[in-house]
Amino acid sequence: MSDPLNIPSRKEVLSDYQSSGQDFVAVYPIHYHRALLRAHDLMPVELWGPSQYSTTSADAHLQAYTCSVVRCGLSFALDGGLEKARAIIVPHSCDSLQGLGSVFLDFIQPKTPVLTLYVPRGRREMDVEFFARELMALDKSLAKITGKRPSEKMLHSFIDNEQKADSAMEAVLNNRIRIPMSNRQFYELMRTRQYVAAEKFEKLARDTLESMQQDNRTDCSHKLVISGLVPEPAELLSVMDDAGLTVVWDDTACIGRRIYPETDDADPYVRMARSILGAPPDSALGSSVEARLAHLLDLTRNKQAQGVVFWSVKFCEPELFYLPQLSRGLELAGIRTLLLEVDISEPASAQVQTRLEAFAESLT
């Protein structure tokens, strides 16, 4: 399948930012609000790894039982990969990212300012209130760096743009089965949301929707939902393509769990907070097993998926805790499940590829 969209790579986008003098901020996983950065004229560029990046530099600071997303991310920073960023943001997503933020601030102390953001684990009104104040505090920290004081009107305008981009992303996912793209290409497109502007992503998504078929594709022998943190190493997506597996919905923390609902609060901080805390069920937001299971069952039924692949990063406790009860619940409902455990600093092992191929055969 060709790439008529000319999906821009992260490298190209970063190069454009640098040549045009556009400031950017490096953001570690998972939840934050892009609009807040955009209002400060900062482009968020997310750091989910990078995949297959050597962890040697981080090994002097983090134990080997820290997840590879964090170890690769720290290595990349230590090797100078974030020197051109105006700031580094470390949202508090798990114990390992908490540790990363703290090691950055207390010991490594890079020249680039490091900012943290505590994301509450509940969805109560008091969580929204707290998170709004936390976002306000982040806004103040950004103001010290950029010297800008975005107005409420400006914040609302950027929130509107992000909502449109999220809505476009949801539409693309909803129509996945009619989009003639391989899994690999599809994910390249979806993951541009992590480094291009909302307006640019929205256009890419709309162009994709315009090019889709009238009817469902006939080359999808098996439909899948993938669930996890981040679909890396990406070559596994090609293995899925070769095995006739098509991802019809995404429940990863980097994509599907960040399709934030639209909100309309008058206070822009409350609006951003409510939107993030209204995200689909997610381990990093402290969702119950029940909520996550119900969500996965809904997705698989609505998309007529035959299986769920749990794409787990080794040592990622937030994901690992849920798996036995989720798998059991799905299997009871007749949905096949497969657990793939990967270390994103390494290429996909042949064993993992074989398991994926065997899983595809078992669906036949």
Next chain:
Amino acid sequence: MSLRDSLMYHLNVSLLGHGALRIQRIKAQMTMNRQGWWHHEHLNPPPVTSAWLKELISRHYLKGRWITGTQKVAWVTSGAPIEFLKALGYYLIYPENHGAVCGIRRVGDEKCKVAEHAGWSRDICSYARTDIGTILSGKTPVGKLPKPDLLVCCTNICQTVLYWYQVLAQQFKVPLILIDTPFLYSKAPEHALDFVEKQIQYAIETAEKVAGVSMEPKRLRHVTELSHDAVDLWNRIMHTGRARPAPFLAFDEFIHMAPIVEMRGDQATVDYYRALLAELEARIKNGTGALKEEKKRVLWDNLPIWFVVRKFGNLLASRGVALVASTYTNAWGELADLIDPHHPIESMAKCYIHPILNRGTGQKLQTMKTMIEDYEVDGVLLHSDRSCKPYSIGQMDQQSILLKQLGIPALLLEADHNDSRVLSWEQSENRLQAFFEVLGV
């Protein structure tokens, strides 16, 4: 509450159980007071009060065995505010403490394997695996764990507890109260303190509904006072380790900390710690150390390696190395001043957001530096605990600073608090022997 449950409880706990345990304690104390009962090459006899500890812990678990139907039960995380639960009459179970009991009794691996067999990864916390394995197998060295009516999870020790308690909530189908304590990279912001206070108020309302009773402010104040007194006494007990020779080691603290974690807010805990402190102060006066010969003094960082606590203690004792303090046990004493019985809820919010594990790694290093000075420590043992990332991440930098900037010998030991399959004893022993050489013993 059924009449049968109540009768069984009073017969087995109040009448037979308490009596039998008291007799056991008296017998043990008589033995310990007899001349010549203790034979150890390197260690002096333990405090006589230790027999009381055994009685306290056994009574607690005995109560749990018969509690169902007589009192509401809450399972809580070890760092959670519990004063309001005690004031509402809840009986508390701490799965982490139970995990430690399994570790000490060396049945932790067995429980972990049950959880792993059911699908839980070996990469998740071994306390959680021990707990899940206990629930699935129904077997525990303490006889029986009562099922919870309520789960209370406070994230001030890690985020892991939240995922763990979500598993428990799914298993037991009971309400889960979350007290989310924003991590403090630096000073606690006002909005974080407000947030924790609101959650405690909300938690009280939920706990009242489940228990079917209303909070009596007088009762809450009384429990908070007891909690404050116990924490203060615990702090003073740990401070006895500053004496030379130290009458009490961190290995002893690992065992004697059970009441401060599990029975905070009880009069019995205050009485017990008061007696222990008096005995330790007498030992200081007599110049009796925990070791027969104390040559060097060391600080411990992180959770104990429960399944080898005694073995480890003996190894250090054989070289005259006294483990005089630990950042882990210190965590239950260092915040004593923040507890204010006259403002229980506000002070709970302040106190429970500040534990060592909810503060930055630099602040932990600062705590270590202070303890190194206060306890006149010659070296630091950092347990890199595979099951506890919030405690362990940062240790590599901490070790490096201790070594390079302060010139303090510091050893990073790879292990796990409850999963013995992670520890290679021979390798660890070799590394410890090298560490002893650096210390000059």
